[in-house]
Amino acid sequence: MTGSAPHRNHGQANPPGAGRGRPWTVRDAVIDFARRVGMTSIFANPGSTELPMFRDFPADFRYVLGLQEAVVVGMADGYAQATGNAALVNLHSAAGVGNAMGNIFTAFRNRTPLVITAGQQARSILPFDPFLAATQATELPKPYVKWSIEPARAQDVPLAIARAYAIAMQEPRGPVFVSIPADDWEQAAEPVPLRDVAHTMRPEPAMLERIGGLLDACERPAFVVGGAVDRADAAADVVRLAERHHARVYVAPMTGRCSFPENHRLFAGFLPAMRERIVELLGGHDAIFVIGAPAFTYHVEGNGPHVPPGAQLCQLIDDPAVAAWTPQGMAAVGNVRLGVQDLLARAAPKARDLPAPRAVPPRALPPSESGARMSVAFALQTLAQVRDPEGIVVEEAPSARPVLQTYLPITRAGGFFTMDSGGLGYGMPAAVGVALARPGQRVIALIGDGSSMYSIQAIWSAVQMQLPITFVILNNTRYAALQDFAPVFGFAPGETVQGTDLPGLDFVTLAMGMGCPGERVSDAAKLAAVLSNALAMHGPKSGPMLVEAMVA
Template identity: 45%
Template sequence: MTTVNDAAWELLRHHGMTTVFGNPGSNELPFLAGMPEDFRYVLGLHEGAVLGMADGFAQATGRPAFVNLHAASGSGNAMGALTNAWYAHTPLVITAGQQVRSTVGQEVMLSNVDATVLPRPLVKHAAEPTCAQDVVRTLSQAVHTATLDPAGPVYVSVPYDDWAAPVGTDTAHLLDRRVVAGGAVAEAEIARMAGLLDAAEAPVLVLGPDVDSARANDDAVVLAERLGADVWVAPSASRCPFPTVHPAFRGVLPASVTGITERLTGHDVVLVIGAPVFRYHQYDPGEYLPAGTRLLHVSCDPGEAARAPMGDAVVTPIGPAVAALAEAVTERGRPARWDTAEGADEASVPDAGARAAGGRLVAADVLATIDALAPRDAVYVNEATSTVGDFWANIRMRRPGSYYFPASGGLGFGMPAAVGVQLADPQRRVIAVIGDGSANYGVTALWSAAQYRIPVVFVILNNGTYGALRGFATKLDALNAPGLDVAGIDFVALAEGYGVPGRRAATLEELRAALTDALAADTPTLIEVTTEALARM
C-alpha cells in the first residue's frame, strides 16, 4: 500500500525539493519518520531561524524551498521571518503538523485552531486538506502556487494521522503535471514604454529586487547603457539588481517621499522595474514626483501595480521584459560602458590606525576593509541596519545574487539567511554583516552553521545599541524612550557556545588578520568588531 507519506516525499523529490528546513514537534514526527535517505534535513533551533534559512536558500537558488514547522506555536514563532519572505517574493512551501483530524474541533493540546487563518496575510495561499486523500494534491497546489509570479510563501496544515492513510487513485497524475505561466512579455506595452524612453531627454532607471531574482542584471546594464541613463536602486533595497561599480550607478533611493523626489529631480521619465512604487518608511510627505516627470512601472506583481499611487504600470515577467526593453530602446551617443577588466576597480584600504573618537572603529572603515579582502564574487547578507548607507558606499557588488537584506525590515533574517544562501551557493563565499541588536534575533543559526559545517563568515558590528532605532529616536525627538541600548553581550562567547570559532577585532589590523583566516577556513567563523555608536541613516 502506498501511503500519503510515501506519495508526499515522491512529489517533493519530483520538484527537486530534497532539502527540508525544520524544527520538529510531536505532530511532525509521523511525517519525518518516513523521510527518504536522499533527502537532507537542516535543523534550526528556533522556527524564526528555520524560516530565515529557507528564505535565503530559496532566494539564492531561485527555486521553492520546503519548510516543516510545529503546529500553531512553531508557525507563530516563524511569523516575523515570514514577513520578510512575503515581501521578498520568496517561493516557500511551509507545512505545519496538525493534531489528529478527529480531535481538532475539541481544541486538544497542540491543535492548530483555524490553521488557514493563522499565517494570513503573509502567504499567497493557506490550506488544510479536507481529507487524507487530498493531502498530496494540496501539496502539489502549494508548490505551483509558490512558484508562479509573483512567487511567495504558501502554508499547508496536515493532521498527523493523514500520513499513514492510503493515497487516492489519482495521485499518480500529480507527478506528471507542469504548470507554466502563459504571461509572455506584453509586447505592445514594452514598445510603448520604449518609445517614451526614447523621447525622454533625461530618463532614469529605478531597479528593484525582482530584477536580481530574475537574474536580469546584465540586461539592465545593457538597458542603462543604451539609454545613457542614471540607475538608482529602489528604496529599502533587499537585493542588488545592478553592479555598484558601474559608472551609471547612483546608489539607493531613500525611503521617503521628499527624499525620492529630490533625487529624481531633473529627470522627465522614471522607469521602475521589479519594485513597488515606492516602499516608503520615514513619514516625510511632499509631492510624489517632480513637476513634469512621468513614471513607468514594470512589475511581476499585480498587487504592487494596482496599489501604486502614480504612474503607468504593466504586469509582466521581469526577465523577458528587461531584455525586451534593452533591445527596443534606441542607443544614444557614447553611453557609459562598464569596464569589467580584472583590477579595474581596485579598493582603497583604510589606514590601519583609523579609529573613532571613542576608540572604537568607524563602520565605514570596517566595511571598506571587508571589501578589500573579500573575493570579487563574494555574497553579502546584511543586517546591520544603522550602517546601510556605509555598506552601499563601501561594498562593491558586481554579480547577480550578491546581496540579501530583510525585505520587510524585520530583524532575525541575517544570520539564518546567510546559512541558507551559503547552502544554496557553495561555490561563492558568504559574508554576513550583522548588527549586535539584529544578531540576537537569529543567533541560534550559529548552531546550524556549526553542525552542517557551513562556512559563513559572520561579522558582528557591536556598537552596544540599536543604532537604527537610536537614529529614528533622534529624528522623532524620542531619545528618552527606554530600551535603546543592548550593551554587555559577548558574541565571541556565544559563538563558541554554539560551536563556531570566534575572534574579537578592536583594530583594523586585527580585523584583517581575523578575516583572512576566516576566508581561508572551510567552517563558519564569527568576528566581533567594536564600532562607534553613531547611527548613520
C-alpha cells in the first residue's frame, strides 16, 4: 500500500452493451471508469432513485450491502484506508445522505478518499419538488466533502465521477460527493478518456533544508507523528529518521493510525489533547518536529504557550490548511513520505546520546474478590497476550483508549485504525471494510458498549460475507468517557451525569439475532481461553464472532 504513487487508468474495457451494438450510456461510461481505477466494490444501501445505476450489474463488481447509510460509509472508509485507493459509495438522496453524515464527517477527518454518489429524482420533475428529491443536494454534505456537484447534463456525469476520483485521491485526501438524477443513467455518453493524474506534491526543498538544519543543530529533538505518516506509507522512513537523530517519538493527539512501532526503543508515548499537558510532556526538548499531524489538536480550552519555552517547532504535513493555522514555527507542505526521504538524503548529523527509554507499565492483575468485574487493563493485557501482534485492530472504545495505549501496543504500520473525528458509529463497520480489504487476516474490532449501538447492523454484513472479524465489546454499562470527562466541566465527584448509564444491553443476544455466535465473559480467569478461540482461524471461510467482556 502506498499513498504517493499516481493512480493510472488501465486499458479501456468494453461496456456491458458494447457487444450488442448499442451506444454507450452514462452507466456504461461510469462502470468502465470505475473498473479502470479499481473501484469495483460499491458500498451501498438501496433506494428507489439509485436503482437505475445497478441495471446489468457487471460480474466483476461487488455490491457491499449495509443496513444503514452510516454503516455503508464506515465500511467504505475502512476499505479505502486499508487499500489506499478511493472507495465508491452509493447513498439514497437526502434522507440517506443525512443518515450517513456522521461517518462522512469522520471520513473527512480521517482524510479517507471516498467517491460518494447519491440518487436524485428525475430531472423532468425536479421543478415540482417531488417526493424524495434532495433540495440543494450539493449543499447537504458540505463542508465535510472536498468537492460536491450535481452535473448540469446527464452526459457530464462520467466526467464528474472522474474528476471526483482525482480530487478524492489528491492530498490531503478525503470524501467527495456527486448527486445523480435517476433518469441520467440511460442517457447517451462518451467514455472517459484515459487519464494519468498525480496525487502527491513534493515539499519545497528550501523549507526542508531549514527543517533539516534545525534537526542537525538541536541537542534534544522530539518527533510527534500522526496518521498521515501511515497513510503515506512513510512509517519505516520515519523510524530511520528518528534513529538517525536519536529523537524521542510521541504520537499526536487524536491520531487514528499507527505511524511508529510502540515497542521501539525511541517510542515515548501519546500526547493528550490538552495544551498544558502537551507542553509538560515535551518539556526539555529544544526542537519539536511534527510529522503528518496537526500541531496540535486540542479538546479543551487551554492557556499558555503551545510548545515548551526555548523549543522550536517545525512541521511536515500534507494539508496546507493545517499548516496555515499552525501557531508558530515553520511548516513544509507536501507528501510526508517524499519529505522524510528528502531529509534522509542529507548528510548524517552529529552523534547524540540515546534518550532514556519509556517506563514499562505495571502488570494488570485479575480482580481479587470473587464475582468482581475485571479491569479494562486486565482485559486488554489479556487480548495483547493471545492475539497475533502482526494482526489488525480497529478501535472505538473512547474511555478505554488510554488503557489500550498502555496495555495493547500496536507494533506495525497498517495495524491500527480508529476515527480522527471523535464521532461514534465508525468502528464496527470500518472493521468490515478492513476485513474485505485484507482477506485472510482476522481483524479485531475493539468496541465500547455505547459505541457499538451506533452501528451494530455492521455485524449482519460481516455474517453475510463470512468475514474473519472478532468483535470484542468492552461492556461497562455506561458512557464512561462522558462520566470520566465530566469533572473538566465542573461536575463534583460522584455527581450524577444524566444520560450516561446503559443498563440492560445483551450483546451476545444481539449478535446471535444477526447470525453471529457470541460469548459473554464475566470471569477474568476464562477470558484468555474465550479470546483465543474467537481469534482462531477455522478454515478459509472463518466468519465473525463476538466476545462481550464485562469490565469494571
